[in-house]
Structures are given as C-alpha cells and as structure tokens.
Amino acid sequence: MRKALVVFSGGQDSTTCLGWAKNRFDEVETITFDYGQKHRVEIAQAQKIAHVLHVKNTLLSLDAFSQLNDSALIDGTQDIGAHHVTHTNLPASFVPNRNAIFFTLAHAFAQKQGIEHIIIGVNQTDYSGYPDCREPFVKALELALNLGSEANITFHYPLMHLTKAQTFELSRVEGVLDLVIDESHTCYNGVHTHKHAWGYGCGECPACVLRKIGWEAYTQGV
Template identity: 85%
Template sequence: MKTSKALVVFSGGQDSTTCLGWAKNRFESVETITFDYGQKHRIEITQAKKIAKALHVNNTVLSLDAFAQLNDSALIDGTKDIGAHHATHANLPASFVPNRNAIFFTLAHAFAQKQGIEHIIIGVSQTDYSGYPDCRAPFVDALEKALNLGSEAAITFHAPLMHLDKAQTFALAQTEGVLTHVIDDSHTCYNGDHTHKHPWGYGCDTCPACVLRKMGWEEFKREENVRNS
C-alpha cells in the first residue's frame, strides 16, 4: 500500500525520470523539483517540465544564479572542453560542478519541509557516477544526517539507483513503466543536443553522458535478448 509524500529531485534525465517512475509506484503523493543553475544543456529543464506533466506530477523550478558566478564547470562555461579534466579538481571530469548536489539536496530538503514531505528521491549512483564524489552513499548519508540535525526534521533520502549501472537503470525504468519517457523525452546530453535521436534516446553521441547512456542501452538490450532467447 502506497503511503506518504515524496519529492523527486528532477533534472529530466534518464536517472531522475527512472526515479520518478519508482516514486510514483511507491508513494501516495509525488512532486518534483528542478534546478535552473545556468547549465548549457538547458533543454533538460524543458524536458523535465514535459515529463512531469505527462506523469501528472507538479514540477517546481528553482533558479540558482550563483553557479554561473562560480563558473567552475564545463556544464556552465560553454568555452570549456566537456571531455577534459576539471580545472581545479584534476582528478575529476570537467563536467563536475563543485557542491552542486549538496546545494540541490539542501534546497530540496528545505522545500520538503515547507510542503510536509517525508521522503526525497535522488538519482545518484556510485556505480556509474562519472567520478563525481557527491554521488556516493557516504555523502548522501552524511548530508541527510546533517540536514535533519540542522532542522529538527526526519526526512529520508532514497537513492534507488545507488548500486545500479546504466543497463540496470534502463531495466528498472522498464519495470517501473517509464522506459518510453526515458527514450522519447528525457535528456542527459552535456552538449544540449536534443535533435538527434538514437535507440537509447536523444543526444550528441560523443559527450561522456551520451557514451555512458549508449553503452548502458546496448548492455540492457544484450541482457534482454539473452532472457528472451
């Protein structure tokens, strides 16, 4: 039986769309929150609104101008090579946005308090996390504890993709009934290409996000063929 309210941190990408399907199948009331932080792949905001509407959930968009001022990521600065190393974190990809998830999750936590929501669903994964340290379980656990301590709240973070790779994420999207939305509507391409469609969805086919998604789709289809043979 579905109970309680849930908030999905929703980028409109493959992972968060899968998480939205997962949440709708487990919670009585679900809404989404999307962040406009000056990302060059702004099409994801449009797609987030489209998917939320199609799945009959409310979507709130919060604007965060501070990230543009920090300008420390190729996801924001269009002059930086998306496939290079990060300028100030040499061991991380150029797409890393310092403290992005900490800020997103903190704001989601505050929004959840305002809305009387007990659960927050996030699409992070430490299996296919592209080297981002803020996509790992210890970070999520520590932040949940700190935010609840700092607000006398008892909100639970859920990361259903934490231990799944991209192939398993495609499989979960199929199980939760949102695979069509993942393929036809979601956006993960760092270059903001939503004009070229592939079997795995829209994208440039060359940026790290597209390569990871493509590889996951191909593995998902191989495993599906084996199951059906």
C-alpha cells in the first residue's frame, strides 16, 4: 500500500496537493502546523477540508517561531506588504527556516507512520520570493533528511513549475476546485469573512493579490 503525507496549511496550494495525492496514493493523511501565525483561521480550514475529504489531520504546535518573532506573519505590528526586517531582500511574510523545520518534522512523522511519500505545495514560478520554496532547496533537504535517518522518503512537489492559473486548473482536474474556492484560506491578514470569485481574503495582501491574478488568468484561459 502506497501511503502519502501532505504538509497541509489549508491554503490553495496545499488543498490542490491534497486532491492530487488522493488521486495517486492508496492512503493519505495530512499534517498541519500551528506556529503562532496571525492568520490562524487557516488551521481551522485545514481541519475542515481534511474532514470533507475523509483524511486524518494531525496538528503540531511550534512555539519557537513566536519566540523568534521574525516575520510579519507572526508579528502583527509589521507591515505585511513591506520588506523583511532582517532579510531586506525578501518580503516581510518570509519566516526564516519555516519550511526546513516543517519538512523535517513531516519527515520524522512519516518515519513513525511508515509513510514513504511526502507532498508539499512549494512553487518557484508564481511565488512570494521565498528561497525555501525552490526546487534545489527541497532536493537538498530531502537528501540530508534521508541520509540522517537512513530513510528513503520521497518529496513530491506537483506545483513547483506551475503558475497560479495552472494551479487553479490542476485543482479542477483533481476534483478540488470547489473546495479551493469555498474553504481554503491563503490571506495573510486572516480575513475569512469576505468571499471573492477566487475565494476568501482581504483582497489586498500579497497572497490575495497573487491568488486574484492567478484566478483572472485561469478564467481568461491565459
């Protein structure tokens, strides 16, 4: 039996990846991280989507990021649209080493559960400028984690080379487009009360703008 673990934020990308995984693996479960993010509604939406798709969701809590407080996703006093305070070439929403820690914990969890496939929604085409969303980083981390644990776990990243418009199309193909629109949460400001054609959000933060542009390109067939 082929088992897979989806690193699941409850956003557009990870919801698409969950649909992709369910159509390719015999057994799928998800893992979600509570790292003190101010858009905490994504945790509730992740649990809801997992329930709708009949997959187990495990929530892990991480206090360290709140203690470091080095991102506008955690520090509510920072401007989400500005540059990062310490990494001035990156957006304020960048959380240093977040993906490295998430993927490391997911790898450890997969070992415990006897899972040999991990699916992650990273993307280096239409992305927010995060260096830990690029393919060389993921491949290097996969190699290091397997070497360090004598494991043979494969990372899959089906969105890596897709535009946001293509990600919307993939969600349709995999049968989760309605869930992406109706339930997923991407907005950095945590707004889940106002629904647009492309889903819920403030419509102004970088995540919402990227999603809106992708939806417009998708609906226009670009």
